[in-house]
Amino acid sequence: MIAIVDYGVGNLYSLHRSFEAIGAEVKITADEKEIKAADRILLPGVGAFGDAANKLYASGLSELITEEAKEGKPLLGICLGMQMLLEKSLEYGEHRGLGLIEGEVRPISEVIPKGLKIPHIGWNALQFQGEKSPLFKYVEEGECVYFVHSYHGANCGKNVIATAEYGVPLTAAVGKDNVFGCQFHPEKSGKVGLNILRAFVEL
């Protein structure tokens, strides 16, 4: 069973349905026992980092998620959920992340050329970095996924497993051992997105 962590941010309907569409058993939950019993954890997130991180810390689930990930349970963060895997965020102040993957969240305005629109919104092609990640088992390089974001994962080093070109290469996905994060929305990326979720379910 996949546990989608419900800590009070965002709309989890499409995410829930997309796992169902690939035949995976999935549950939206904030229950510690259920998250512990799940064989995979999905960390969603939309909105501002500080607000979401505070909600996650207040829920008391952040320690559990960190422990489970450190013990080897596959964990996937999506969008803001990916950003929360990193060490810190500089979105409206400085906020602590889960620190499961090195890197920090910074505004894309610092790196993209002037004249490009913010947020980076729409379909963009994945460029794989390093050895092809198991998350992309069913995806070809150059296939497009759907992005909506104004902040990005910076200084993630060799944990960047894919980038997307927006004047400069932006972090599209990160991965380290059993912990993965997608800046884009697989649940809104058509067949390509479902194939990424399928690969996660098979990890």
Next chain:
Amino acid sequence: MITKRIIPCLDVKDGRVVKGINFKGLADVSSPVELAKFYSDCGADELVFYDITASAEGRTLFTDILRETARKVFIPLTVGGGINSVSDFDRVLKCGADKVSVNSGAIRNPSLIDEAAKLYGDQCVVLSADVKRVDGVFRVFAKGGRENTGMEAISWIKECVERGAGEIVVNSIDTDGVKGGFDLEMLDAVCKAVSVPVIASGGAGNIEHFITLFNALPGVDAGLAASIFHFGEVKIENLKKAMKSAGIPARL
């Protein structure tokens, strides 16, 4: 490189797609769910569901079909029509919409944009503006293009972006339905005024019109149309291929 988006728009009344639709291979051509799935499979980058229902029963049917669509179609969904309050945002977002477009509701109460953007983020709030030239000036029309508000369109659009609209759909009443091409002059004026994504609507009659649009105005991010897709005059696969061979970034 971010691709230029192609967006079919479905008008839904009492849970059914209106305007005659003529597709082979679709069991139920006026089922919004089936049509949405068909477009998604053809390569549509996003879908707009426009609720033109007037009754409360129709509104319930609309949210039912929205939920059913979001269960089967995994591309971004924008919902418009009858959005007058934050609770309308809440209602459609819970059913699987990703973005919500406001038009007359924002004209009546512009702070709806501020409130919704604060709650759901700028990326969630789309301003849809029906614009028509009146004595050489771009004016905003309300109530489905029937009523001249007297407001100058470019300053209205700028105000909405300042309030938090994250995307603009510009529907030119002057070119709508004519099938003579998009309103490049109007779209250019909007692109020069705002830095958020601009979606062109009104006037597409063939593939060449989309190519001209994206070549002439690099600031336009997406093209939206309804009947030319519904009647099969423009097939999305062919449009995408033509864009790609014209050097316009497109998702195939």
